[in-house]
Amino acid sequence: MSHTVLVCDDAIFMRTMISDILAQAGFEIVGEAETGSQAVEKYRQLKPDLVTMDIVMPDMGGIDAVREIVKQDPDAKILMCSAMGQQALVVEAIQAGAKDFVVKPFQPSRVLEAVQRVLG
């Protein structure tokens, strides 16, 4: 059975691209979220095997969403999607419970390697 994924990013462009990369590699995209609070709610509903999480989003940011999700499920597997220059925020996200990160612009091979690391 393929792994299920929840893709969180405020840009449709980024959600589409991440979803395409993962779907082509055999993952099942079970949901998308465009704000941190949507991510928390959808995680609760969908219990995906993996979450890809943007850092800067309206409403609730990605790091706060990680905290909320990990509170619900300490074993949640969350991969942060960061931009260049966000090292400090990535460290904060890892401390909040994210398992790993990839840096935009995405290269499919890097995304897939990071996903494999997170899923172990």
Added chain:
Amino acid sequence: MDLSQYAELFLAESREHLSACNQLLLEWERQPAGLTPVSGLFRAVHTVKGMAATMGYARVTDLAHRMESLLDVLRRGAHPATDQLLQLLFRARDALERAVELSVVGRERELEVAEIVADLEHAALRVAAGKVGTPAEAPSEAGAAWCR
């Protein structure tokens, strides 16, 4: 990965964010002490930057990055709007729009962003240094020369 399939989506979403930037700048002009418009501008420009970087549009990315850096300094310092800052940010928004449109049709090389990039960088330094007056005393040529 064939990025051309995402160009339309990039253009549509960038236009949406740039239109939002106009509204947010007008809102900041009306409420110069407000922080919400600056945070919204930061997020919108950050999103355009991420998308442009993914598409490989280096000049759009660079311009958005400089704009984002200025907005970040303004946001962190809770800096109020000034006429000079608003003028610069409106000009940068227009330049970013042009950059996006040209990049999508493969004309990114025609873009001249050195002047506005230098002005943004200079303004960010002045704001960070607490020199509130911002960019007026910085001739673009000097800024551009310094930037190179």
